[in-house]
Amino acid sequence: MSLSKEALQLIVDQALVAAGKSLDTSTPTVLVPDSATVVDLERYQAHRNRFRGTYTTHSLADYTAYVVERSAPAARGFIDQDNMSCIVLFNLGTPDQPGHADDRAMLRLKASAAFAAVQAVCGQSLAQKTLSDWIEDWHQHLTATDENGASMSIAKAIAAVRTITVKASSESDHAVSETRASRSTMDQIEASSKETLPAWLDFKVIPFEGLGEQVIRLRVSVITSGSQPVLKLRWIGEEAQREDIAQEFKSVLQDKIGSNAVLSLGGFDPK
Template identity: 70%
Template sequence: MSLTKEAIQHITDTALEAAGKTLATLVPTVVLPESSKVVDLEKYQALRSRFRGTFSTHSLADFSTYVADRASDGSRGFINQDEMSCMLLFNLGDTATPGHADDRAVLKLKASAGYSAAQTIGGRALSQKDLSDWIEDWHQYLTPVDDAGAAIPIAKAIAAVRTITIKASSESETTVGDTSASRSAMDQIEARSKETLPAALQFHVIPFEGLTERQITLRISVITSGSVPVLKLRWVGEEVQREAIAQEFKAVLEAKIGGTAKLSLGAFDLK
């Protein structure tokens, strides 16, 4: 008597269902019918098979405390200086005993309000009112200075920005000879203020929580090509300061958690 394919499959499924064949895995699993489907039984246990999850924070202090409490000899951290972030993997393992890398802590520093304001204002075309309002809003962090670097009171700096006027003058020169004639003209446009207009604004701000205070110099320029003056602020040495802030971020992480986890610059792909 020969058996059909369907009959053989039914007998196999019945045997698997009766035996509940277990597999030699860390997370308890059994083979059940429906083409020997593997089912994860962890959710039916009293406890999880292993600790896993992701702790995410913007706080450098809380990140450091969490890592210090959880880190082991195999913990690895990867610092992204461009993003001012760090990912710490507690169960990465190594090439001989690779881990699941699903127990981790992620730090993503959040720029302070003042640092965000400095980044946003740089390079923008501002009206007199826009700039005077901005100076007024952030006056507790600002020191206006003149060309010589001498401090200017905030009230006078605001008044100077609000009272800028544009003065235009024209000069022409004509030369006549026996066989030729020439004429030249020169227009001069100058922006003036009743008060001493600041040459720059020194912005004192802590860029990210846990880092030291920085002085950002915002140089003021006045554009006189239109009927009303337009002002711009240029962050002097922006790239250099950004790099210094990123280097400080790495140094602070090394000091706080370098003794409990091995840190590297770069990103790690978890796939």
């Protein structure tokens, strides 16, 4: 009795499935036919094979409490200071006994409303009303100082911004000789206010939940190149202050997590 090609292939496949022949490779592999299917029976069990999942939050307090509660041997955390975030892998394992790295906790700090507001306004070209409204909205965070370093009330700072006027004047020089005549004109544009304009605004803010208060100094500038005055706020020492905030983030995390996870600066991709 002769067998068809399909029947012979089925017999070979069944033999391979039964034998499950292992191959001599660095990574464990086994020879199975294309028609074989691996079925994970975990979903049919009363419990999962192991605990795994990802916890995410914006709350530093809740995050550190969770990491301490889920304390595991060889847990590792990686801090991204640029994005003010952290990931802790509870089952990363060791080089000798690597884990699946799928039991993790992720924190991404969310800027407070006040910190988001000051970041949004810095460096922008602002009309008088826009800036005066912004100062009025956030007056509880602000103190104003004039060019001489004297304190001024926020009410006066708002009034000064609202009453800025631009004055333009021209000055001409004429020179005449036997052989030539020359003329030069210089235009002067000056911004002034009925009230003393603030030179600096100090913005007190807690940038992220769980961190300390920061004082952001804003330099007030008036630009008179257009028909209407434009104002800008420049964050003095922005890069250095952002670095200080990031360093504080790492210190607070380390203090609260303690020995429950080893923290490192940088990122990690558990492929």
